[in-house]
Amino acid sequence: MEAFNTSSCETLRQTLSLERxxxxxxQGGTPTHEPYEVAAHFAYEASLAAxxxxxxxxxxxxxxxxxxxxxxxxxAALRAAKAIAMHKLNI
Numbered sequence: 001m002e003a004f005n006t007s008s009c010e011t012l013r014q015t016l017s018l019e020r021x022x023x024x025x026x027q028g029g030t031p032t033h034e035p036y037e038v039a040a041h042f043a044y045e046a047s048l049a050a051x052x053x054x055x056x057x058x059x060x061x062x063x064x065x066x067x068x069x070x071x072x073x074x075x076a077a078l079r080a081a082k083a084i085a086m087h088k089l090n091i
Contacts, residue, residue: 016042022070035072039065040080044088053085 016024021042025035033041043061047053058081062074 018042018064019068022065022068025065025070025072035070036074036077037080039070039072039074039077040084043077043081044084047081053089055082058082058085 021038024030025038029035029038039062042065043058044053046061047057050057055078058078062077062081065072066074
C-alpha cells in the first residue's frame with residue numbers, strides 16, 4: 001500500500017491523480033488510513049484547491065471518487081471530511 005502525507009494539501013493534490021486515489025482506496029487504504037479516510041482527505045484537499053469548501057463540494061468530490069469505482073463508506077467519508085475541515089480551519 002502507498003502512503004501519502006495528509007498534513008500537506010499540496011503533496012496529495014500534486015502527486016496523486018483522482019484515478020490513483022481511487023486505486024489506493026480500492027487497495028484498502030494506506031497503512032495508517034482506512035479507505036473512507038483517504039477519500040475524506042482527498043475531498044477536503046480537492047475542495048480547498050478549487051477554492052470552495054462546503055458540504056456540497058465535499059459531497060461532489062466524494063461522488064466523483066465513487067463514480068470512478070472507489071469503494072468506500074461515503075457517509076463516513078463525508079463526516080470525516082467535515083471533521084478535517086473543522087480541525088484544520090479551527091471551526
